[in-house]
Amino acid sequence: MTDHIIRKARRDDVEAIVHMLADDQLGATRDDPADLVPYLQAFDDIDADPNQLLVVVVSGDQAVGTLQLTMIPGLARRGALRGQIEAVRIRADHRGSGLGADLIQWAIDESRRRGCALVQLTSDTSRTQAHRFYERLGFEPTHTGFKLKL
Template sequence: MADYTIRRARREDIEAIVHMLADDQLGATRDDPGDLEPYLRAFAEIDADPNQLLMVVATGDKPVGTLQLTIIPGLARRGALRGQIEAVRIHADHRGTGLGADLVRWAIDESRRRGCALVQLTSDTSRTGAHRFYERLGFVPSHTGFKLKL
């Protein structure tokens, strides 16, 4: 296992991140590395918001994994903060090395550091391997999610 760093994503990381998003059975149908403009606009908004953390795990300076952690304030649970983990991806060449687990553990620790009462995530029902991965990290399937495409 090579040395790696978990750090905030930078503008120059976006192309590598989008390639990781698209290198997946679901992402291949909804992400397009050929047109980075919408991703760069989204990155500018994410980067400007202190409750949004777009992270990469990098070997050298090359991103080989990513996730987004959103800190959500809410009234439920006595005004508890929640950490929401989204878009966890590891480059195909680095899967099975423990980088994904380390990255998710980082997000859990950061959520705790920021005072969150819980960490949550969703995972598409077709991603059974991801479900086993999250359960090994201590996540418990607890809800049924719904989406409405706009």
């Protein structure tokens, strides 16, 4: 495995992040690296929100992985704070190197550091390899999720 760091994403990381989002069977139909304008606006909103943390894994001088961690306050579980992991991606040429596990462990540790009672994530039902990956890391498939496109 190569040396890498996990750090808060910067605006100049957005293009690399969008390429990772689009390099995927689902993202290829949803994301467009040719038009960064909406992604840069979203980045600014994420960056300004203290409950949001967009990070990248950097190997050498390139962003090769990413995820977004959201801190969700709630009344359930005696007012517990939850960490929500979203948009986990590792660049294709770095998959299988252990970076994904390191990135998820970083998100778990950061959630714990911020006082979360649990960490949760969702994964599209078609991503069976990702499901096995998350289960190997200790996540349990306890809920069924629903979405409504607006």
